[in-house]
Amino acid sequence: MSKTTNNYQNFIKTNTSRFKGQWIVLFGKKIVAHGKQADVIYERALKKYPAQKISLAKIPAESTLVLWLSLNTKKN
Amino acid sequence: MVKFEYKKELDRNGEAVYRPIADVWFKSSTNNWVELHPYIDSGADITLVPYSFGKLLGFRKIFAPREKIGGIGGKMDVICVKSEIKIGDKIIKATIGWAQSENVPALLGRSEIFDEFEVSFKQREKQILFS
Numbered sequence: 001m002s003k004t005t006n007n008y009q010n011f012i013k014t015n016t017s018r019f020k021g022q023w024i025v026l027f028g029k030k031i032v033a034h035g036k037q038a039d040v041i042y043e044r045a046l047k048k049y050p051a052q053k054i055s056l057a058k059i060p061a062e063s064t065l066v067l068w069l070s071l072n073t074k075k076n
Numbered sequence: 077m078v079k080f081e082y083k084k085e086l087d088r089n090g091e092a093v094y095r096p097i098a099d100v101w102f103k104s105s106t107n108n109w110v111e112l113h114p115y116i117d118s119g120a121d122i123t124l125v126p127y128s129f130g131k132l133l134g135f136r137k138i139f140a141p142r143e144k145i146g147g148i149g150g151k152m153d154v155i156c157v158k159s160e161i162k163i164g165d166k167i168i169k170a171t172i173g174w175a176q177s178e179n180v181p182a183l184l185g186r187s188e189i190f191d192e193f194e195v196s197f198k199q200r201e202k203q204i205l206f207s
Contacts, residue, residue, distance in 0.1 A: 002078045002164030008099035011113050012081045023128070036178065039132035042110070055099075055111035058126060058182050060085075070146045071121045071156070071173070
């Protein structure tokens with residue numbers, strides 16, 4: 001069985017409700033950056049932490065998530 | 077096989093709701109791998125990433141024409157990009173819907189992913205098995 005990363009395990013256990021609507025960057029048990037734009041906070045975190053050791057998650061703003069998505073092949 | 081878990085979150089009434097989360101690596105245009113923890117959504121045709129995450133991966137709007145996806149909450153523009161993702165030890169060339177909006181969750185959808193893996197939701201045990 002493949003192992004999931006420490007970041008994943010910590011994300012599952014961490015209460016992230018105070019970051020609703022934001023991206024977070026995880027480094028082990030720590031949330032080392034958060035904000036509205038994934039690219040901005042990831043690049044900021046990369047200045048202090050190696051890419052192989054950090055991960056990203058988006059915390060939903062709403063309690064209801066999209067339950068289905070249908071790809072409409074019609075172009076604009 | 078990879079075992080994923082459900083994460084406890086709170087709904088708007090403050091009650092616990094458990095949602096399935098994956099651990100997925102996305103390959104960027106500079107051949108770096110970026111780890112993301114998206115929701116596993118068996119109701120989504122394709123994997124979906126918000127706009128700023130696509131920018132981080134180096135997606136460009138010239139890659140493909142815009143398409144529409146529909147879901148609860150209406151329709152939105154996406155650009156479909158074929159890109160490599162890694163789940164466990166398996167690398168898959170997957171269709172990724174790059175949302176032209178930030179107001180969407182990151183979702184691991186069915187296209188290519190559920191073709192490569194047998195996916196078992198074991199909600200009672202708070203586990204999802206990809207085998």
